[in-house]
Amino acid sequence: MAVIRRIESQRSFDIGGIPSTQVDDSVGQGLRAVGGAIQNAGEAMHAMEMRRLQSQMQMVEFGQTEAFNRWQNDNALEFGKAQDEMPASGDGFTGNVSKVFTDRSEEFLKNVPDALKPKFSELVSTARETWINKAAAAEVDQRNNWYRTGVTERQQILQNQVFDDPAMFDAAKEDAFRTIDSSGLPPVEKEALKKKTEEMFSLAVGEREVRDAEANPSSATGAASRLGVPAAGNDAVDVVVSKIIGVESGGRANAKNPNSSASGLGQFIDSTWLSTVKKYRPDIAQGRSNKEILSLKNDPQLGREMTKRYTQENAAELRKSGMPVNPGTLYLAHFAGIGGAKAVLRSADDASLANVLGPAVIKANGFLSGKSAGWLKDWAAKKMGDAKGVPASTGAAPADPRYANLSLMQRLSIYDNIQAAAQRGETAIRAQEKAQYDAQKGALQLGIQTGEVASPQQILSSPMSDADKATLLSALRSRQGDAALTQQALADFQNGSLKVDPYSSDGKKTVDAVQDVISKNVPAEQQQYATENLVAQTGVVPQSVLNRMRAGLESTNVSEVEAAAQEAARIAQINPAALSRRDGGSEVQKRADDFNHFVKNLNLTPAQAAQKIAEMNDPDKQRERKALEPAAKEFRKQLENDDLGSMFDENWLPFTDPNVGFTEGQRLGIQAEYLAIAEEQFYQANGNVELAKNRAAEEMKRLYGVTRMGSSATVIKHPPERYWPAESNSLDPHAYARDQIVSEIMPLISDEEALRFVGSTQTGINQSSLDQTFLGKLPVADKGRERVDEAKRQMILGSLQIVATPETDQMIKSGKLPGYAVFYADGNGVLQTIPGKLFVPNIEPAMKAQQQMIDWAQDDRETLLEDERAVQGPDGGRERTLDTFLDGDPLTGRQRLQNLPPNVNLQPPTQRQELNDQRQQLMDDARNSGILSPGGM
Structure with missing residues (x-):
């Protein structure tokens, strides 16, 4: 309860002053305060209520906004779904979207509070218009794409038609333009499509010209004018x-x-x-x-x-x-x-x-x-x-209006492509013509080899060029000549008298031809015997046989190595020089030497020897060469004092070693080559000392030999006795060559030099300086020409040196009769030579002697056959000999080898044949030694 203070009047004793009166208004102030408080409380209550209402409204509006956002999200999903289902032409898409979104808008606004409807009605209306506009744009894009797709598909169809038939260019263009005009595309795009279409069709015409130019190059003529480009x-x-x-x-x-x-x-x-x-x-x-x-x-x-x-x-x-x-x-x-x-x-x-x-x-x-x-x-x-x-x-206006819309660069590109295609076409045509020509030429060449082409007219009537006709005619003549030579060689072979030059290509070709007949007509089990007889008669290994042996010897298969090594060893025994006369034969010879060394010197079985060679073929072994260098140097040092003369001494008597070279310089050169060969063989033998020494010795014997053309037996490279034919009926088979050498040199020696050589004067001879052979040849009373010529002969033979030169080596390798440098000492003891040439003998005397021996051998064989028939009687069996194993008995008149049936019954020699062969060998030895003269005893 408010307390109201009393109003009191107070007066002081103030003489002459005015009395003071104070009034207390606190009651009024209190009332005013109460009224203000009441007013403030009301305002606060009102503000609070307003805030509550505002917050509630905000919550409602936010919730409605969230609902609107969800509605928009659903709208986006709905639009996307509708867009996926939109027809290719887009027709009706906008209307469908408008209806759907109108319904969705009305449905959404039903749940919006009245207070918010004005705001959200505007938002929904704006969103609806946005989706409808978007739908309209999508419909337009879809429709335009539909138009473009249709136009493009039609363009491609028409472009292919233009390529197939360029004459359809104008019709195709009208068709394409009509399709474009019928579309709802914008005018600008229509014009661009028309321009692009015409360009496509023009390029199609150009592509067709390119293809035609390759198929028919002449169609490229006038392309520059048609395209409006410089040629x-x-x-x-x-x-x-x-x-x-x-x-x-x-x-x-x-x-x-x-x-x-x-x-x-x-x-x-x-x-x-x-x-x-x-x-x-x-x-x-x-x-x-x-x-x-x-x-x-x-x-x-x-x-x-x-x-x-x-x-x-x-x-x-x-x-x-x-x-x-x-x-x-x-x-x-x-x-x-x-x-x-x-x-x-x-x-x-x-x-x-x-x-x-x-x-x-x-x-x-x-x-x-x-x-x-x-x-x-x-x-x-x-x-x-x-x-x-x-x-x-x-560029210039093209003559063909179909190219008018193309740029110069495009027309130039087409022109260049046409020219390139025409060039390719011409190249292809030439290649085809050449292929046909080559096929015809190849058929003629094959026919010449098989015998189907046997007449020159077949070649002359062919479409070959004159040059090829000449070549083919030459090949035909050569083939026919080869066939005739082969027939003669077969006849000689069946008679045991086939002789060829083992160093000439013709000789080797003949042997290969005979071997070809053997391989085709002789049973497999009898071919070895026939081939070895061929080597024995000719001294040449057929190339096919050599290739087979080489393949076997280079194999790592032991059985293949053994078979090839045994075959090579047999051939080397028949003719030691035969293998080396063919390309690749030296390697075969080395392997044959290795095989013989393993079997004969090391007492290995043939299978063990073959195993050794197979191991040597392992390439890994070759990598060991580097490690062998120190041992190789030591090995070479050990060989420096080897006696090379004894290596070539074939006589068992002592003191018969031949000289090594004619001079000390030659001896040192031969020794150096021996050491080099031995060192290389040491590497090839993978450090096997004995094998390397054996190989080196065999290689030296193939390169070097003993010649007796001079005054004494001397080891030289390629002794001429190996290559110059021997007179078979002479105790000195190469005397004819020695005599020719002397005859070549004698004119180069003056009479004074010859007489000075024998210590003579103009009237006499110091007989103490002459050997008894020389004295026996001079009549005591003869003071004339004979003694001077004999003195020259003695002078020449006493200093004669036969030396192989690099030219000699080349002649041997090329299969020619080799020539040698000839040296002799003049009267002053100075070595001289035949000026300006290598000496090659006239081998006619030797060839005549060999033919005489063949004739004698044939006569002896016929005599033996007659004796055999007489012993066996008219009904007795007759065994076939080497003379008849291919061709039959020439005395019976049966067909020869050229008509040999496919299955020839070739049998190894019988005991009777071997006895006859031994008898014939004894007769030949007696005749060669001079005991039996050609006419009999």
Whole structure:
């Protein structure tokens, strides 16, 4: 309860003052305070209520906003679903979306409070309009894409029709234009599509011309006029190409960039040159290595052609990428490559070239360091200089209006493709004609070999060139001659009298022909016997037999090695020189020597010996050579004192070793060669000392031998007795050659030198200086020519040296009768030689003697056959001998080898035949020794 203070009046004693009166208003103040408090409380209550209402409204509005957002999200999903289901033409899509979204809008607003309806009605209306507009745009896009797809499909169909039949160009164009006009596309796009369509059809006509030119090159005639381009040399590309060549190389075909592989007229790097040549000139690239193709960079004509091709290719790539095609950009593409040019043209002008092209390009072209892409664009344009004025999209009006809408570059590209296709077509036609020609030629060549072509008229009536006809006629004559020679050789072989020059190609060819007949007509189990008889008669191993032996001896299969080694050993025993006379025979001979050494000297079985050789064929063994070098040097040192003379001594008596060389210098040379051979054999034998020594000895015996052409037996290289025919009926088989040598030298010696040699005067001879043989040949009373000539003969024979030269070695290898350098001492003891030539004897005396021996042998065989028939009687069995195993008995008149049936019954010799052979051998030995004369005892 409020307390109201009392009002009191107080008065003091104040003389002459005014009384003071104080009134207390605290009650009023209290009332006012109460009223204010009440008012404030009301306002607070009102504010609180307002805040509550506002918060509640905000919550409602936020919830409604969230609902609106969810509604919008659902709208997006609904729109996407509707868009997926939209028809290809888009027809009705906007209406459907409008209806759906109108319904959805009304449904949404039903749940909006009245207080919020104005706001959300506006939001919903705006959203609905947005979705409807979006639907309308999607419908338009869908419809336009539908139009474009239809137009494109029709374009492609019509383009194929134009390619198949260019005469349909106008009709196809009208059809395509009608399709475009019927679409609802914008007019601008319709015009662009029409232009593109006409370009497509024009290019299709060009592509057809290209294909036709390859199939029929003559169709390319007039292409330049039809396309409205110069035929050669003056078109825009050629101008640009000429400018590029001038800038790149100054027109020098041998120009070279020291910082890269760029060279030639167009300064192609290696990789670009290889790809361009292989793409555009496969006829040149075919059959050439990359190195050979790169060497063609210096060809000015090819360099210009490839520069032009590369420029056209770059122009097409730039156009395809939507980039400008002009001399500057073409040169930029040539300089930096099409990839580099595109990168530069896409880059901002201030872009660093190091980032655009990479450091490798900058390093190869130092002047680009620190430069920008814009600088390089300007540089390329300036480099073309006058070429800037060359039009890239215009040209003369083409005669064929179907090409009128194409740019000059496009028409030039078609023209070049037509020319290239025509060239390919001509190349293909020539290749086909050549293939047909070669097939006909090959058939004639095969016919000559098989005998189907036997008449010159068959060749003359053929479409061959005169040169090939001449060659084929020569081959026919040669084949017919070979056939005749083969028939004669077969006849001689069956008679046991086949002789050939073992060093000549003709002789080897004859042996191979006889072996071919043997391999085709003689049973397999009898071919070895026949082949060995062929080697015995001719001294030549058939090449097919040698190849078979070589393959076996180089095998790692022990059984194959053993069979080949035994065959080689038998042939080497029949004729020691036969193997080495054929290419590859030396290797076979070495293996045969190894096999014999293992079996005869090391007492290994043939299988064990073959195993050794198979191990030697292992390539891993060869890698051990390096490790053998110290041992090889020691091995060579051990051989330095070997007595080479004893190696060639065939006499068991003492003190009969031949001299090694005629002089000390020759001896040292022979010894050095022996040591070199031995060292190499040591390596080949993988350090086997005994095997290496045996190989070296056998190799020395093949290279060297003893000659008795001089005064004493002497070891020399290639002794002539091996190669000069021997007189079979003479105790001194090569006396004829020695006499010819003496006859060659005698005119070179004066009478005074000869008499001085025997210590004579003009009237007498110091007989103490002459041997008894010489004395016995001089009549006591003879003071004339005979004694001087005999003195010369003695003088020559006493100092005669026969020396093989490099020319001798070549003559032997080429199968010729070898010649030798001949040395003799003159009256002063100085060695002289026959001036200006190697000595080759006249072998006619020896050949006559050999033929005489063959005739005698034939007579003896006929006598033996008559004796055998007399012993057996008319009904007795008759065993076949070597003379009849192929051809039959010549006395019976049966057909010879050329008509030999496929299955010849060739049997090994019987005991009777062996006895007859032994008897014949004894008779031959007696006749050769002089005991039995040709006429009898």
